[in-house]
Amino acid sequence: MSIVNNDWLTLNIGGQKFTTCRSTLAREPNCMLARMFAPESALRPCVQDADGAYLIDRSPRYFEPILNFLRTGSLFIDPNVNPAGVLEEAKYFGMESIIPQLEEITQDYSIPRDERALTRRDVVEALIGQASFSDRTDRPDRTDRGLRFQGLNLEGADLSKLDMTNVNLKYANLKGARLNGANLSWSQLERADLSHAQMEGTQMLGVKMLCANLEGANLKGANFEDPAGASANLEGANLRGANLEGSNMSGINLRVATLKNVNMKNCDLRQAILAGADLENCNLSGSDLHEANLRGANLKDATLELMQTPLHMSQTIR
Template identity: 30%
Template sequence: MAMKELKKSSVIRLNIGGNKFCTSVDTLTQREPNSMLAAMFSGRHNIACEEDCEKGYVFIDRDGTHFRHILNWLRDATVPLLEERCKYSELLREAEYFQLVGLTEEIHAFLNKEDDQIAKLDAELTRRDIINFILSNATMKFRGFNLSGLDLSKLDLTKIDFSYACLRNVCFSGCDLTRVKFNYADAEGAIFNNATLTSSEFLGANLRDASFVDAKLRFAKVDSACLVNCSFLRAILENAQLYNSDLTNANFRDANLIGSYVKDVNLQHLVGANLGILTAYRNGFICKNPDEIR
C-alpha cells in the first residue's frame, strides 16, 4: 500500500517476517530521523509497502527475532543484554538494514567494550600523545604501534603512516585521513564513520567488522584486504580500487562506486551499491557512469 499521512500518535501495526508488533509513528521517526523506518512512516516520502490483510499490519520481509530490541532502542536508546555474542551480530545486521546509525554505533561500542578496556592497558600512546606528535611533527609515522581502543575521532591525521599498526577498535569517526596508509594494519572493529579517506591505502589490512558508514573513500586503494562484515552504508568509493578482497557479509547498500575499478571481487557482495555500468578492463571491471557511455 502507499503510506497515508499519519499523526505522530497514530498506532502502527507491523508484521516483521511473521512476528507482529504495535508501536507509534512517534517511536518510529523521532530518535533516528534519517532511518528507513522514519522515511517509511514520517510522511516525507510516499513509499509502497505490502499490507497484511489481518487488521492492517504493514509487512516487512525481515527476520523479526530481534525487532523488539530495535523498537526498545527507538523508545529508550537502550542496547539489550543478549546471552550470546553472535546474537549481537544478528541485531547489528538488522540495525544496518533499517539504517539505524545510532544503534549500529552503540552495538559496535558494546561489543568492543571489554576488548577496549584490555586494549587500552596495552596501547603505547594516548589520544593526547597522538595530538602532541601531530603538532610537533607533521610527517610522524605510527608504523607498528599498538593504538588499540583509542578514540581518535575528529582529528586531522592526513598523510600519517599507520602501516603494520594494531588499530583494533580505534574510533576514527569524522577524521581527515586523506592519503593515510593502513597497509597490513590490524584495524578489526575500527570505526571510520563520516571519515574522509581520499587516496588512503589498505594493502593487506584486516578490517573485519569495521564500519565505514557515510565515509568518503574516493581514489582509495583496497588490495587483498579482509572486509568481512564491514559496513559501507552510503559510503562514497568513487574512483576507488577494489582488488582481491574478502567481502563476505559486507554491506554496500546505497554506496557509490561510480568510477571505481573492481578486480577479483565477488560482485554478489556489492548488491545494493551504485555500480553504474560495468565495463571490462584488463582482468576486472570499471564502474562507469551511464551518462559517460556513448
C-alpha cells in the same frame, strides 16, 4: 597589624615546602594528613623547621600529586613521575579514594612503553609537535613528511575527528579504534589492523590500505574519492562483514579484496576496480557501478537490486 589565619600551614616534605590549608587536607577526613592537622590532634608533627614549617620525611616528588588531588579532586601525574611512587605515598597517608585508580595506572605503567596502547592524548601531542615543526621558517626542507606511527599499538584509541592526513600507520594495531569523522586522507595503512574500528564519515581520499584488515569495521558514509584523481588503494584488503553503506568509493581499487557479507547499499562505485574481489552475499542494492571493473569477481548470492547502472557481461567476465 597583621592578621593570622590559622587555617593556613606550611609543610616541609623532604626539604620542599608546600603551603596549603587545613580545610584542604580535611577533604579526605580519614587520611593521615587530615588527622595530623585536625584541631587538638595528637598526631601533629612535633618537629618544625626554622620557618615553622612542619617536617615530614617523605618524597616531595610523590607527595605533590596527592596534595593537588586534595585541592582539585582530580589526579594529575607528571609523565616523568613514576605512579608507583605516588601509590606508595597514597598508601602511607591512607588516601583510600585514589589507591584503586593509582593501582590501575601502575599496572599499565608496568608494561614497556613500546608495548602500551597509545592514547588520544599521545596522538594529539604528536600532531601538535608535527604542526610546530612544519611551521618553522628555518627549515631547509619545507615539505610535509607526515608522522610515523608504523607498527604502533593504537588499539581502542579514540581518534575521532582528528586530522591525520599523510600519517604512516603501516602495520599499526587499530583494532576497535574510534575514527568517526577523522581525516585519514593520503595516509599509509598497508596491512594495518582496523578490525571492528568505528570509521563512520571518515575522510579517506587517496588512502593506501593494501591488505589491511577491516573486518567488521563501520565505514558508513566514508569518502574515498580524491577530486585530484589519486585513487584509494584497498587491493587485497579484508572487509568481511564491514558496513560501507552510502560511501563514496568512485575509482577505488578493491582488486581481489574480500567483501563477503559487506553492506554496500547506495555506494558510489563508478570506475571502481573490483576485479577478482569476493563479493559473495554482498549487498550492492542502489549502488552506482558505472564503468566498474568486476571481471572475475565472485557475485554469488550478491544483492543487485535497484542498481543505478545495469551490469554488463564485459564488466563481469574476463
